[in-house]
Amino acid sequence: MAKLYGSGTLFHGNGSLEELKSIDCKKAVIVTGKNSTSHNGSLQRTQAILAEIGVEYKVFDGVEADPSLDTVKKGAAFMSEFQPDWIIGLGGTSAIDAAKAMWVIYEHPNITFDQMITLFGIPELRKKARFAAIPSTSGTGTETTSLAVITDREKGVKYPLASHELQPDVAIVDGDLCKSMPPHITANTGMDALTHAIEAYTSNIDDNYADAFSKGSIQLIFANLKKAIENPEDGTIRQNMHDASALAGYAFTNAWLGIVHSMAHQMGGVFGIPHGRANALALPNVMRYNAKITNRFEDLAKLLGLNTTNEFIEAVEKLKKDINVPASIREYGIEKEEWMKEVHRMAENAFKDVCTSFNPRTTSVEDIEKLYIALYEGEKINF
Numbered sequence: 001m002a003k004l005y006g007s008g009t010l011f012h013g014n015g016s017l018e019e020l021k022s023i024d025c026k027k028a029v030i031v032t033g034k035n036s037t038s039h040n041g042s043l044q045r046t047q048a049i050l051a052e053i054g055v056e057y058k059v060f061d062g063v064e065a066d067p068s069l070d071t072v073k074k075g076a077a078f079m080s081e082f083q084p085d086w087i088i089g090l091g092g093t094s095a096i097d098a099a100k101a102m103w104v105i106y107e108h109p110n111i112t113f114d115q116m117i118t119l120f121g122i123p124e125l126r127k128k129a130r131f132a133a134i135p136s137t138s139g140t141g142t143e144t145t146s147l148a149v150i151t152d153r154e155k156g157v158k159y160p161l162a163s164h165e166l167q168p169d170v171a172i173v174d175g176d177l178c179k180s181m182p183p184h185i186t187a188n189t190g191m192d193a194l195t196h197a198i199e200a201y202t203s204n205i206d207d208n209y210a211d212a213f214s215k216g217s218i219q220l221i222f223a224n225l226k227k228a229i230e231n232p233e234d235g236t237i238r239q240n241m242h243d244a245s246a247l248a249g250y251a252f253t254n255a256w257l258g259i260v261h262s263m264a265h266q267m268g269g270v271f272g273i274p275h276g277r278a279n280a281l282a283l284p285n286v287m288r289y290n291a292k293i294t295n296r297f298e299d300l301a302k303l304l305g306l307n308t309t310n311e312f313i314e315a316v317e318k319l320k321k322d323i324n325v326p327a328s329i330r331e332y333g334i335e336k337e338e339w340m341k342e343v344h345r346m347a348e349n350a351f352k353d354v355c356t357s358f359n360p361r362t363t364s365v366e367d368i369e370k371l372y373i374a375l376y377e378g379e380k381i382n383f
Helices: 016-022 042-052 069-082 093-107 183-202 208-230 235-255 259-271 275-290 296-303 309-322 336-352 354-358 365-377
Strands: 009-012 027-031 056-060 086-091 130-135 147-152 157-162 170-173
Touching (some): 016 130, 027 069, 042 086, 056 069, 093 130, 093 147, 093 157, 183 259, 259 336, 275 365, 296 309, 336 365
Parallel strands (some): 027 056
Antiparallel strands (some): 147 157
16 A cells, blocks of 8 residues: 655646635745845745735745755744744745755754654654745756755755655646746756656656656656757746656655765765756766666656667767756866765765665665766766
8 A cells, every 4th residue: 555645735837826825824934045036026926925815924035056954944943933834935946945944943943953864754744834835947846745955064965854744735836937047957957857757767666656757757858858948938848847847756756766866965065066967967877777677767768769778868868968968077177186086975975865775776885986986077887
């Protein structure tokens, strides 16, 4: 017997931000980033809707890319002073992930970060507040997932928080909010969503619902990602990519992820490589690595009218090239000596990452280290 996990209620479609009017709320905190939601007008639109339905609200802004534990603690203190009954994560993944972590500390002030990063270690929420997620980027699907990623700056490590308590009560997937995304962010976030869908489909958890979500997401991404970069103002294409991201989120919150994400978390924490780009860098070789013990990639090849695992991996690499995502760490501009100095530490931490537990092929620190080394020059390896 299994349970399907995901956001409580999901509204989607261009203009669906208006559905925020449906929440029963007295006081809300909007958590957002530094500038983007203000520049694209989504913050002002959200504020106007809350004012229209008589909600008292405050804004906690300035959440940085790769949100830090320090920022999370400041946000939780902000909430503790205001006592909201709804928390609204608005903007990119960082804002929504930070808001999720703030929510945990707001409801459980004595919880430690070590408890929070333990698999399913977050206690019951919703005693004080409920949660709404409104993404303005099409990548992580955090609006439908049980995950958040927070960086401990002192250790230089990204930690995933994994608990079904973190699923939003309301998700609003409105493609209109994505039209201002620049090409490089559209590319990075799109590759993030693709990685979610592929890793969920090939994880060591067998789930028919997650499989269907994964396949739907992959088809939408291959049909729309390049077009979203070429035609950023096209509402249909933007909505398709936003839906693809949410579908991939549904997939991996039920089937989880693998070592692409374990590796990417370290690349982000140590070198500041954007998460979607880090995933895109690691994905092809990890697919080759996992293909040794699973034929699931052949199923995904057929979605694109292809026949073999290798053809599917080549299609992923072609998509990366078409949207100008680097194929190597060297292209990203990191010196080899600097990279190699951190490889072993990153491999050790990636091995401990919760996502590693769900990788289809049992791995080791040594194997992850080989994958990291090959990444520097973009070497294709198969072992």
